[in-house]
Amino acid sequence: MAxxxxxxxxxxxxxxxxxDIIIWVLSPISYVLISVGSALxxxxxxxxxxLLALGVIVTIVLFAIANPKLNVISGEYEKRQKEYLxxxxxxxxxxx
Amino acid sequence: xxxKYGLAGLWxxxxxxxxxxxxxxxxxxxxxxxxxxxxxxQSLRFSGLGAxxxxxxxxxxxxxxxxxxxxxxxxxxxxxxxxxFGWPIxxxxxxxxxxxxxxxxxxxxxxxxxxxxxxxxxxFFMIIITSIWGVMAAGGPEKITAKLNSIGQGWxxxxxxxxxTFTGDFPLAWFITMIVIAVLGGFGMGTSIDWYVEAxxxxxxxxxxxxxxxxxxxxxxxxFRNSFWAAAIIAFFAMFPHLTNPAEYEMAWYVIGFKVLPVxxxxxxxxxxxxxxxxxxxxxxxxxxxxxxxxxxxxxIKPDASERTLVWVGRITTLVLLLxxxxxxxxxEELTSWLIFALWIMAAGVWLPNILQVIWxxxxxxxxxxxxxxxxxxxxxVVWVLPAFKVIPSLPDYVQFxxxxxLGALIYIPVTLLTPPEDMDHLVKFYVMSxxxxxxxxxxxxxxxxxxxxxx
Numbered sequence: 040m041a042x043x044x045x046x047x048x049x050x051x052x053x054x055x056x057x058x059d060i061i062i063w064v065l066s067p068i069s070y071v072l073i074s075v076g077s078a079l080x081x082x083x084x085x086x087x088x089x090l091l092a093l094g095v096i097v098t099i100v101l102f103a104i105a106n107p108k109l110n111v112i113s114g115e116y117e118k119r120q121k122e123y124l125x126x127x128x129x130x131x132x133x134x135x
Numbered sequence: 136x137x138x139k140y141g142l143a144g145l146w147x148x149x150x151x152x153x154x155x156x157x158x159x160x161x162x163x164x165x166x167x168x169x170x171x172x173x174x175x176x177q178s179l180r181f182s183g184l185g186a187x188x189x190x191x192x193x194x195x196x197x198x199x200x201x202x203x204x205x206x207x208x209x210x211x212x213x214x215x216x217x218x219x220f221g222w223p224i225x226x227x228x229x230x231x232x233x234x235x236x237x238x239x240x241x242x243x244x245x246x247x248x249x250x251x252x253x254x255x256x257x258x259f260f261m262i263i264i265t266s267i268w269g270v271m272a273a274g275g276p277e278k279i280t281a282k283l284n285s286i287g288q289g290w291x292x293x294x295x296x297x298x299x300t301f302t303g304d305f306p307l308a309w310f311i312t313m314i315v316i317a318v319l320g321g322f323g324m325g326t327s328i329d330w331y332v333e334a335x336x337x338x339x340x341x342x343x344x345x346x347x348x349x350x351x352x353x354x355x356x357x358x359f360r361n362s363f364w365a366a367a368i369i370a371f372f373a374m375f376p377h378l379t380n381p382a383e384y385e386m387a388w389y390v391i392g393f394k395v396l397p398v399x400x401x402x403x404x405x406x407x408x409x410x411x412x413x414x415x416x417x418x419x420x421x422x423x424x425x426x427x428x429x430x431x432x433x434x435x436i437k438p439d440a441s442e443r444t445l446v447w448v449g450r451i452t453t454l455v456l457l458l459x460x461x462x463x464x465x466x467x468e469e470l471t472s473w474l475i476f477a478l479w480i481m482a483a484g485v486w487l488p489n490i491l492q493v494i495w496x497x498x499x500x501x502x503x504x505x506x507x508x509x510x511x512x513x514x515x516x517v518v519w520v521l522p523a524f525k526v527i528p529s530l531p532d533y534v535q536f537x538x539x540x541x542l543g544a545l546i547y548i549p550v551t552l553l554t555p556p557e558d559m560d561h562l563v564k565f566y567v568m569s570x571x572x573x574x575x576x577x578x579x580x581x582x583x584x585x586x587x588x589x590x591x
Contacts, residue, residue: 066155075142079294083280
């Protein structure tokens, strides 16, 4: 998995990287496989089970790539959230 | 659609796949903005008069749209009750929507969320159970497949069976357009009518990560559920393959639920219909009230309003939305074609601007406003006026989409480039807070120069 980065510093995680692009490609594929795979599986059509299984695998890979980065982004952002919320209130009340 | 086109009809419900990319792209950016609504987001992304015009426009449009959706969904419930119990249509509309309004008025968003969770579970499981029952009632999967093949309808089990590349009423070109709109639309905000509802879900998630995952998994379950729904309609087709009147086959799901399920399950089935109805009504009552309260009342009428005042304004707006929805619902037949046209306007000409506002720093509020205004005129011309005068032929909707997108860009891109960019201070604040993707280099450079972010 060296091709895929799993350890992120907050600064690195803020950048949009090749991991994000991979996620953007895998995610719609996963939806298509789940939709088509489950519909065909209900009718016991063999290719349906195969597509559904592929959909599950793609989903697992997708989240394995997304999770480490999102954990870091989320944690880092929450530290600054209060300050942003205060600014939002100031804009709505015409104080900024 | 499934009755008409077989499993390929699944793609009509695939527009929700905008969440595939959005969950890991625009949802993340929106969550970081902390904006309560899409209208409020406009004042974070853009600045000055243009931003205020956009915020006001979005807020007003959304109050109207939520009232319209409430009427639309409400009258559908009226029709179901008429079909089931013989009630006059207005009774189902007024009674059930009012019932929902009670808990929305008293419990607010928290009540909507808690009830919605339970309603989602009820609806999901009943759809799965009813669909399986429907398939078994038609003889089970093997018999359905055999029957379809024996009457020359085996193609209905092929999700990629189209009527041609460009020919017929369900061509491959439509499918490709839909995939582009849905999937690439995830890079933007507001590229789907569902965005405005999902934006509320994104913002009420505890963390950025929760927002991403809730959007992704919510849609995954919807698509999974749709597959079961589709299977049930295929089963219905196997039982009644010769229906040609849409009014008959459009009731397929209700026929399965009320005629095929055992008597003891019918109550659960009706509960699932109510769950879907309650969930939609409560969401839109609350959402419409939020746009009015936050973006119109608080921002433009009384910026120093107390929390107590805001809660009361929210409640009064909820009530007004409810009453307005009765009005819309009862005149829906006359309004529907016009409003579908209005929805189409939202989808076609502003699809690209909705993406550009996220991915391109130079895109400004004047370009975005121009896109909306230009699109009103262009849609009118391309969809109605020019075909009516036989200047152009009546075009399929997917062709209209590409034409409107291209013509609109010819207007709003020059306007964007001929008007000044947004204020750099404002853009830097937005960039540091939201960290958008795409073409933001000058803004990023400025943020680094000011020491607000580190260069990696």
